Amino acid sequence: MSAVVDYAQAGELKFGQVGIANLRVRTLDVAQLAAEMQDRVQRAPNLFARAAVVLDFGGLSKTPSIDDARALVDGLRTAGVLPVALAYGTKEIEALSQQLGLPLLAKFRAQYERADGDAAAAPEPAPRAKASEPAPVAAKAAATNAAPGLVQKSPVRSGQQVYADNRDLTVLSAVGAGAEVIADGSIHIYGALRGRALAGAQGNEDARIFCREFHAELVAVAGHYKVLEDIPKDLRGKAVQVWLDNGQIKLAALD
Structure with a gap:
């Protein structure tokens, strides 16, 4: 007589909306960033103490080194928050996330700044082929199907x-x-x-x-x-x- 196999899963994995703060780094000054975050935690501990934070390096002219990034992660943890991921951006950011052992979150798409200071969107996937219908018709259909x-x-x-x-x-x-x-x-x-x-x-x-x-x-x-x-x-x-x-x-x- 064959043994009964139990196929029940030990854990149930679900994906849902999660409230996570996004820290956009504009100046890679670890001491200042940690001090600013510590001030936020002290002023509103119920909101920020041990809060999950996504790091967005899109405001910098170049991707931080692994040493600088690790120093920032450690500094923010000391300040009282928990860096949990990097904002999706470039191949360099992807490599940095692997070195840090942190995931990339595509929901938090980093915005990169041009030399003149204006924001430019991070690289987007290649555009899809144009639909056979004229653009105004497609736009009207999209408006009609908008969720209430x-x-x-x-x-x-x-x-x-x-x-x-x-x-x-x-x-x-x-x-x-x-x-x-x-x-x-x-x-x-x-x-x-x-x-x-x-x-x-x-x-x-x-x-x-x-x-x-x-x-x-x-x-x-x-x-x-x-x-x-x-x-x-x-x-x-x-x-x-x-x-x-x-x-x-x-x-x-x-x-």
Whole structure:
């Protein structure tokens, strides 16, 4: 009689949306970068202490050496955060990630700067062959098939995360402390916001955040953020909108 084979997996692997901070390195000064990060951790330990961080070297003129990169990883760990990956970029970045033993995350596509200071996109895959239909027709079809906004009817509780992929997010209830709501578009919250709200997650600088009762731990638009300690006290508990103006986070009461 043959033995019964158990094919049950010991571990179940799933892929999902994960909230990870992206540190764009503009000057490779390890001491200064570590000091800046330590200051963030000390000011908002609930948000940044032992936070996962992706390193983005796209703001540098050349890829760091392995020694400099290791020194930065060690410095950031000492400051209180955990570098977990490199932002996808060039072949040099890919080689550096292998030397560091860190993965590349394609979701965090590094942006590289030209000599004149303007940002240039990292190399993209070769363009696909043109469709047989005229471009205006294809554009119209894409607009027609755009995903509607995501509506979250129940409260978002501590430890939960809701992500609206390539669309707006509307929360009909509250976002609790320790909870996180993320949208590639704008975020509308019809209850209290006590956790974190991140709009324009893929870089949309026109995205906004609206909430009826503002107590946010953190708000961000297109990667630019403010924590509770940086927000004027006269806005707390008010109906507030958050938007981006020339790279600066702005907040104003809606009343």
